[in-house]
Amino acid sequence: MKERILFVASLVVLLTAGLFCALAVECVASIPRVWRVNDDALADFRTIQEAVDAAGVGDVIYVCNGTYSEDITVSKALSIIGESRDATIVRSSNVLSDVFTVTASDVLVVNLTIRDGICGVNALGQRVTVFSCKFSYNSIGSYLQGLNCSVLNSEFVRNDVGINIFGSNSNVIMHNRIAQNNWIGISLEYGSASNVVKFNEISSNGYSSLSPDILGGVFLFDSMDNTFLCNNFVDNAIQVKDHSDRISANLWSEAFPVGGNYWSDYVTKYPNASGIDDSGIWATPYVINKLNVDGNPLVNPIRGFDVVGLDGKQYVVTVTSNSTISGFRFDSGDKPSITFAVSGASGTTGSCGVTIPAGLLSAENGWHVAIDGETINCTLVSTEGFTYLHFGYDHNARVVVIKEEEVVPEFSFLTALLLLMAATTLAAATRRRRRLNLRKAA
16 A cells, blocks of 8 residues: 555656646655545544645645545645545535635646535636546536646536536646536536537436526537537537527637547438548538537547657547447557457448557558458558548457558669679689589599
C-alpha cells in the first residue's frame, strides 16, 4: 500500500510541475505530502474534509476504499485520489448540498464515485480537473463555472444533468460516457464559449417527463464558438436542443479525415443519403439549425484512443467502425504497429476507418494491414497531418494489425554489375590457385 501511495504522489508531481512553471510560479523542489484517509481503519484521517483542512498547497489526499458521507469544500490546490473508482464512494450528507465545492484553482479529482448531491463537483476555480470519476444520482454531475477546467475519461449516469457549463470558457470535455441522465447530457449556458467537446458517448439522455422543454443530449443557451467533434450522439430524446432566442453558432465538423460526429438518427432524417466513397462520411450534412450544421457526419460510431508516441508526445488515433473495438494498443518497438480486435454478429460485414497522426506513425515505404495474419487491401488517403485507412471484412472475432510495409532491398544495375565482377574475379583467382597446385604436384 505504501508503494502505491508513493507512486500516486510521484505521478501528481509530474502532472502539476508543468502547470506551476507555466504560471511563472517560483517553485521550490519538494515532494508533496500524502495524507491517507480511511473511514474504518488506521489512517491519518477518517474524513476527506479533515485531510483537506490539514493539507498544504500541492499535497495529495489518498482516499481508501469505503463510503464517505460528507460535503467537502476544497479551498487550496490539492489532488484528491481514490483507491478505486467503483469502491471509493463519496456521497453528500445532505441532499441539498454539493459533494465537492471547489473554490481553489489547480485541483485534481481522480478515481472516485461521486453521488447524491446537488452538484457532484461544483468547480468555481480555474484549471480544475476531473479524471476517471463516476457521477450518479446528482442534480448536476459536474458544474463548471471557472475557466480552463477539464472533465476526462469519466462516466455520468442517472443524474438530472450530466455536465453543466455555466458562463464558463475554454473547458475540455473528452472521452466521457454521458448516458441515461434524466434531462440533459451536456448543457452549455449563458455565454459559455471556446469549450471543446470531443470523443464522448452521449446516449439515451432526456427521457424525464418533468421538463420536456429542456431534454436532450446537448442543450445550448446563448453559447457560441464551442467545438463538438468526434462524439457519438445515440438515441437521445433530442440530440441537440438550442433553447435561446438568438441561435448559438458552434463548430460541428472539420474537413476529412477528421469529419464530424456520429448521429444515430441520421438515416431516419436522411433516408436517401449516400456515403462519400470509402471516407466513412455521409454526403448530406446533418442540420441542427441554420447556424449549427455537421457538414461531415460520420457513417459509423467513433472512438478515440490516446497514444504516447516514440517522441514522448501524446496523440489520438481514431477508429470509426460498425464493429465492437477492443484491445487497442500501440507497439512502439523496433517496428511500431497498431493492433486492435474487431467483432460483430456472425454473417454480417464490418468496416473500419482508422485515422493515424503523421507524428505517431508515418510509413515511408507504404502501409501493411493484416487481419488474423492475412494481408488485406485497403483504401488509403494521406494528408499533411494524417493517414486515413479504410477496409472491410466479414464479421467475426478478428485481430487487425497496421504497420509499415516490409521492404525487400532492391539491387541497382551498378550493384548487380559490381557483384558480377566480384564473382568473376573470385572464380578466376580460384582457377589460378588450382593450376599452381597442379604444377607443384607434378
